Amino acid sequence: MSAHEDDPILDVRDLRVWYGTGGDPVRAVDGVSFQIGRGETLGLVGESGCGKSTLGRGVLGLLPDAAAVTGSVRFDGRELVGAPAAEVRDLRGPELGLIFQEPMTRLDPLQTIEAHFREALNTHRPELGKEEVRRRSLEALAGMGIPRTRFGQYPHEFSGGMRQRIMIALALVLEPKVLVADEPTTALDVIVEAQILGILADLRRNFDTAILLVTHNLGIVAEACNRVAVMYAGEIVEEGDARELFAEPAHPYTRELLRATISLETTGLNYIPGAPPSLIDPPPACRFHPRCPSAMRVCADLHPIEVRAPAGQRVSCWLHGPEGQIPAGGREPLERREFAEAEEA
Amino acid sequence: MKESSGSSGLRTYVLTRLALALPTVLILLTVVFLLMRVAPGDPITAALGARLPAKELEKRKEEAGYDKPIISQYGEYLGQVVTLDLGESVTDNRSVTSILAENGSATLELTVAAFMITLLVGVPLGLMAGRYRDGPWDVGGRLYGIIIYAFPVFFLGFLFQLLASQFGWPTSGRASPLVEYDLDSITNFYVIDTLLQGDWSAFWDVLQHLFLPAFVLGLTISGVLIRLIRVNLLQTMRGDYVEAARARGVSERRVVINHAFRNAMVPVVTVAGLQFAILLGGAVLTEETFNWPGIGSELVRYLNQRDYIAVQGIVTVFAVAVVIVSLLIDLVNAFIDPRVRYR
Amino acid sequence: MRQRRLSRWLAPLRETTGVSRWMFWAGVVIVAFFVVLAVFAPLLAPYGFDQVSDAGVRFPKQGSPDGTHPFGTTVGNYDVLSRVIWGARTAIEVVVLAVVFSLAIGVPLGLFSGYVGGRADRVLVLIMDALFAFPYILLAIVIAFLLSDKLGQGVVTAAVAITAVYVPQYFRVVRNHVISVREEPYVDAARALGAPRRTIVSRYVLQNVIQSVPALATLNAADAILTLAALGFLGYGIQPTDAAEWGYDLQRAIDDAGAGIWWTGLFPGLAIVALVTGFTLLGEGLNDVINPLIRARSTAKPEMPGRTGGEGEEAILSLDPAPGTDRPRGP
Numbered sequence A: 001m002s003a004h005e006d007d008p009i010l011d012v013r014d015l016r017v018w019y020g021t022g023g024d025p026v027r028a029v030d031g032v033s034f035q036i037g038r039g040e041t042l043g044l045v046g047e048s049g050c051g052k053s054t055l056g057r058g059v060l061g062l063l064p065d066a067a068a069v070t071g072s073v074r075f076d077g078r079e080l081v082g083a084p085a086a087e088v089r090d091l092r093g094p095e096l097g098l099i100f101q102e103p104m105t106r107l108d109p110l111q112t113i114e115a116h117f118r119e120a121l122n123t124h125r126p127e128l129g130k131e132e133v134r135r136r137s138l139e140a141l142a143g144m145g146i147p148r149t150r151f152g153q154y155p156h157e158f159s160g161g162m163r164q165r166i167m168i169a170l171a172l173v174l175e176p177k178v179l180v181a182d183e184p185t186t187a188l189d190v191i192v193e194a195q196i197l198g199i200l201a202d203l204r205r206n207f208d209t210a211i212l213l214v215t216h217n218l219g220i221v222a223e224a225c226n227r228v229a230v231m232y233a234g235e236i237v238e239e240g241d242a243r244e245l246f247a248e249p250a251h252p253y254t255r256e257l258l259r260a261t262i263s264l265e266t267t268g269l270n271y272i273p274g275a276p277p278s279l280i281d282p283p284p285a286c287r288f289h290p291r292c293p294s295a296m297r298v299c300a301d302l303h304p305i306e307v308r309a310p311a312g313q314r315v316s317c318w319l320h321g322p323e324g325q326i327p328a329g330g331r332e333p334l335e336r337r338e339f340a341e342a343e344e345a
Numbered sequence B: 001m002k003e004s005s006g007s008s009g010l011r012t013y014v015l016t017r018l019a020l021a022l023p024t025v026l027i028l029l030t031v032v033f034l035l036m037r038v039a040p041g042d043p044i045t046a047a048l049g050a051r052l053p054a055k056e057l058e059k060r061k062e063e064a065g066y067d068k069p070i071i072s073q074y075g076e077y078l079g080q081v082v083t084l085d086l087g088e089s090v091t092d093n094r095s096v097t098s099i100l101a102e103n104g105s106a107t108l109e110l111t112v113a114a115f116m117i118t119l120l121v122g123v124p125l126g127l128m129a130g131r132y133r134d135g136p137w138d139v140g141g142r143l144y145g146i147i148i149y150a151f152p153v154f155f156l157g158f159l160f161q162l163l164a165s166q167f168g169w170p171t172s173g174r175a176s177p178l179v180e181y182d183l184d185s186i187t188n189f190y191v192i193d194t195l196l197q198g199d200w201s202a203f204w205d206v207l208q209h210l211f212l213p214a215f216v217l218g219l220t221i222s223g224v225l226i227r228l229i230r231v232n233l234l235q236t237m238r239g240d241y242v243e244a245a246r247a248r249g250v251s252e253r254r255v256v257i258n259h260a261f262r263n264a265m266v267p268v269v270t271v272a273g274l275q276f277a278i279l280l281g282g283a284v285l286t287e288e289t290f291n292w293p294g295i296g297s298e299l300v301r302y303l304n305q306r307d308y309i310a311v312q313g314i315v316t317v318f319a320v321a322v323v324i325v326s327l328l329i330d331l332v333n334a335f336i337d338p339r340v341r342y343r
Numbered sequence C: 001m002r003q004r005r006l007s008r009w010l011a012p013l014r015e016t017t018g019v020s021r022w023m024f025w026a027g028v029v030i031v032a033f034f035v036v037l038a039v040f041a042p043l044l045a046p047y048g049f050d051q052v053s054d055a056g057v058r059f060p061k062q063g064s065p066d067g068t069h070p071f072g073t074t075v076g077n078y079d080v081l082s083r084v085i086w087g088a089r090t091a092i093e094v095v096v097l098a099v100v101f102s103l104a105i106g107v108p109l110g111l112f113s114g115y116v117g118g119r120a121d122r123v124l125v126l127i128m129d130a131l132f133a134f135p136y137i138l139l140a141i142v143i144a145f146l147l148s149d150k151l152g153q154g155v156v157t158a159a160v161a162i163t164a165v166y167v168p169q170y171f172r173v174v175r176n177h178v179i180s181v182r183e184e185p186y187v188d189a190a191r192a193l194g195a196p197r198r199t200i201v202s203r204y205v206l207q208n209v210i211q212s213v214p215a216l217a218t219l220n221a222a223d224a225i226l227t228l229a230a231l232g233f234l235g236y237g238i239q240p241t242d243a244a245e246w247g248y249d250l251q252r253a254i255d256d257a258g259a260g261i262w263w264t265g266l267f268p269g270l271a272i273v274a275l276v277t278g279f280t281l282l283g284e285g286l287n288d289v290i291n292p293l294i295r296a297r298s299t300a301k302p303e304m305p306g307r308t309g310g311e312g313e314e315a316i317l318s319l320d321p322a323p324g325t326d327r328p329r330g331p
Helices: A052-061 A085-091 A113-124 A131-143 A162-170 A190-207 A218-224 A242-247 A252-259 A336-344 B001-040 B044-047 B055-062 B070-081 B096-131 B138-148 B154-169 B177-182 B190-197 B202-238 B239-249 B252-289 B293-305 B308-336 B337-340 C002-006 C007-014 C018-039 C080-116 C118-133 C136-151 C155-180 C185-192 C195-234 C248-258 C263-290
Strands: A011-019 A026-036 A041-045 A067-075 A096-099 A178-181 A210-215 A227-232 A235-241 A307-308 A314-316
Touching: A011 A052, A026 A041, A026 A052, A026 A067, A026 A210, A026 A235, A041 A052, A041 C136, A052 A067, A052 A178, A052 A210, A085 A190, A096 A162, A096 B239, A113 A131, A113 A162, A113 B252, A131 A162, A178 A190, A190 A210, A190 A218, A210 A218, A218 A242, A227 A242, A227 A252, A227 C002, A235 A242, A235 A252, A252 B308, A336 B070, A336 C155, B001 B070, B001 B308, B001 C118, B001 C136, B044 B055, B044 B154, B044 B308, B055 B138, B070 B308, B096 B138, B096 B202, B096 B252, B096 B293, B096 B308, B138 B202, B138 C195, B138 C263, B154 B202, B154 B252, B154 C248, B154 C263, B177 B202, B190 B202, B190 B308, B202 B252, B202 B308, B239 B252, B252 B308, B252 C118, B252 C136, B293 B308, B308 B337, B308 C118, B308 C136, C018 C080, C080 C118, C080 C155, C080 C195, C080 C248, C080 C263, C118 C155, C136 C155, C136 C195, C155 C195, C195 C248, C195 C263
Parallel strands: A041 A210, A041 A227, A096 A178, A178 A210
Antiparallel strands: A011 A026, A011 A067, A227 A235, A235 A314, A307 A314
C-alpha cells in the first residue's frame, strides 16, 4: 500500500476492543487496521465516543480488565496482543509513549516533577547514575521550555500548558519510537496548542519518532499529519494521505466532517444530523447509513467493503463499489422512513 | 527559593487554621455550658441537696457564683477555660486539673495504644482490599470491617474477658495492686514509668493489663479504617496520574505504593481526625468495661453523683482535645499534601 | 422497550457483582428477622421482659441454659431469651423514632442552609461541625442524663439523645449535596427560566438530594443501635423495668465474664452484632445502588465471537471483502 521503503514501525490489523458491561459488550474498536512508518504522523479523527481513545490505549496495552482484545498489534515486528503483561509494560515508556488529553490531572499531585522523572528513568534505565538522571531530565525539560529552577516544584505550581509540556518531556526523556498523543491540545488554549504541535513536528523531524495523533480537530490533522484515518463508530471508514484526503474526501462522513469544520471562509454552520451511534448496538450494515445524506438501499443491508478511492485512499463505502457486490436495485436512494423504523427496532 | 516559598505558605496555612479553630472551640464551650444549665436546679443542690442543710447550700452557691445572672456565669466559665483552671468537683473537692493529670494519662495511654492496634490491623487489610478488588482479601476485608464495626466495645470486651479468665490474664485495672503500690508516678504513663524504673516484671504486668482494653478498642475502630482506605484506594487506583504512570511502564507495585496509596492516605488522615472523637467515646466504654481508671470512667462516676462541675470540666477537656487533634491532623496533612499549603 | 424501562431502577442492583448483591440480600433477611421479632415479641417470647417468676416459682439466679430457659437466666433472675426478643422491639422502636426525628430536623435544616447560603449557612455549618466533632457518646449521655429528669428513662429519651448525635450528619450530607446540585446546569437553567424558588427546591434539589437519604438513614440506624446499647451500658439508657434493652443486659453481664458465666452476655451481644450487621449490609447495598462510582461493575471480559476466513492479506489490493464483513451483528 503506502510507498514506504521500510517496514512500518507499528502495524495494527483487525484490532477489536470490546468492553464488558454485564450486559451487551461495548464495541469500542471493531476491526481496525492501519500502519505507521518511522518518522510518520498518522492523524486519527472522529467524533467523541467513536473509539479513538480506546484505540490509542489499545496500542499500548493500557486497557482495563474488562476489555477483551483480539487482532494484532505489531511493534517493530513484535506482537503485543496476547504478549505477557510484563513484556508489554517494559515496552511502555522506552518504545511506546503516550501523552494524554487533560494534563491537569496526569501528574501525581504529591510528587515533585523531579520525582516523576526519577521514577521513569529508574524504571527503564536503572544503569544511569543520579547525576545522569538529573542531566537527562533537565535536558528534556529544557527542550520543552521548562526552566531548571522549577525542577523541584509540585504539579499544582504549573499551568495547564506547562503541565502538558512536562508530560511530553516525561514521555520523551525515554526516547520512544512511537508516541500516541491522545487529544494532546484539546484542553489547552490556541497559543499553547501551536507550541505543542511545533514540539511534535520537531520530534518527528529530529528523532524519527512515529506519532499517532488522536484528535477531533481536523485543522490539527491538516497541519501536523502525513496521513489521516477517519474513525466512525469503532471502525476506520477512510484512510489515506492527508492532503489528498482533505482535497477529495471519498467517504460521505469525511465530507460532512470537513463541511462542519469552521474556518475563515465559513459562511454558515454545517452539522451532521443525528448523533454518533451506540457502540453497544451499532446500526447494522454501514454504521453511518442512518445519518448519511447519500445513503443507498445497499447501505442498510450489507456492510461496505474496503476499496481504493480515486484519490488513492482506502475507503469503506458502497458509493465507491465494488459494483459487482451491490445487489440489484441497491443503488436506489434509501428512504428516510425505512431507516427510521429500522432504528426503532 | 523554593524552600522559602514553601515554608511561608505553610506558616500562613498554620495561622489560618489556628484562627479557624477558635470559633469551633468557642461554640463547643457554649454548647457544653448551655447543656449544663439546662439541667434542673443548680449544681450545688443537685449534688449535695440531700446531704446539707439549706443554709449551708446557699452559702456554697454564693461562693461558687450560682446566684449571679447566667451571662456573668458564662463569662466566668470562659475565663476558667482560658486560665486552665476548671474548678473543683462538688462531691470530692478534686480540682479538674488534677483529675486530668491522674486519670487523663490513663485514657491517653489507652487511646494511643488502641490507635496503634487500629493502624496495625486497618492499614494492611484496607490496602489489600482496595488493591485486589473483589478478590478474597477484598471480600474478607469488607466483611471483617462490617462485622467488627457491629461489635460494641463492651461486648467484644466481654468475649475477651471470658477467654482471658480461662488463662488468668488480667482483665481489670491498669496494673496489679502490688505493682501499682510500688510505682512512682513520674509521668503517670505506667508503661513509661515502669521503664524509667527499669522494673521489667512491673513493665510486663502493666503491658498485660494494657493489652486487652487497647486491643479491643483498637479492633472496633479498625473496621472503619479498612473501609476508608479501601474506598479511597479504589478511587486513586483509577486516578489519571496512575494511568499516566502505567503508560510510562512503571511497575504495578510501584504504581500502587508510590502513587495510589500515598494519594489515598490524604483523605484517610483527615477522616482519622474525626475518628479520634469516636475513639474517645469508645474509650469511655472501654474504661467502664475493663475498670480502667481513665477520665471516661471518672466522667460516668461524676454523672451518677450529679456533680455538674466535674462533668462540665471533663466534657470541656474532651471538647478541647478533639479540636486540638483535628488541628494537628490538618497540619500533618499540610506536610503530606503540598497543595494544602497553597490553598 | 417498556419492560426495559420498568426494570431500569433495578438495573444497578443487577449490575453489582455477586458479593455486593449477596451482602444486600443478607442485610434484608437479617433486618426482616429482627422486625418480625419486634412485632411479634409478645407471642414469641416465653416470658415478659421484666418477669422473674412463673406460676409462683422464682427463676434461678444466673441459671445456665436448660429446657425451661434455653438461654439461661441473669443475675436479676430475668429469662435471657425473653430479654433478647423483647430487646429487639425496644431497639427497633428507638431506631425508628431516632431516624424519623433526625430526618425531620436534619433534612430541612440542610436544605435551608445549602440553598439559602450566606451568613445563616456559615453559622449553621460552624455549629453543626462543632457538634459533629464532639465525641458522640458524650453528647448522647449528657442529653439522656438531662432529659431523664423530665421524660424518665424510656424509649423517647433514648431516641432524642440519639437524634442529637445524628442531626449534624444529615445536615452535612444534605447541605453539601444541595450545594453541588444547586450549581448543576439544569438547576441553573430552571432558575434562568424564572422558576420560583420553592419549585426549584422541591422539584430539582430535593428530589436529587433525597436519593442519598435511604442509604444514610440505614447506616445511621446501624450506628443508632450501637449508641442505644452504649447508653444502656453506661446506665443512661432504658431502665430494665421500662423495657428490655441489650446494652443494659450486657452491663449486668460484664461481671459474669470472670466467673465464666457466658450466656448472660453472649446472647444480647450477638443480637446487637446481628442487627447492626444487618442494617450495615442493607445500607451498603443501597449505597452501591446510588453511588455508581463505588459500585463494582462486572469486570468480566465480553465473549468475542471468533473470526472466520483468512486474514493478513491486504484486502484492499484484491478488492475482496474487507476484514470484518462477517462480523457478528447486534440484535
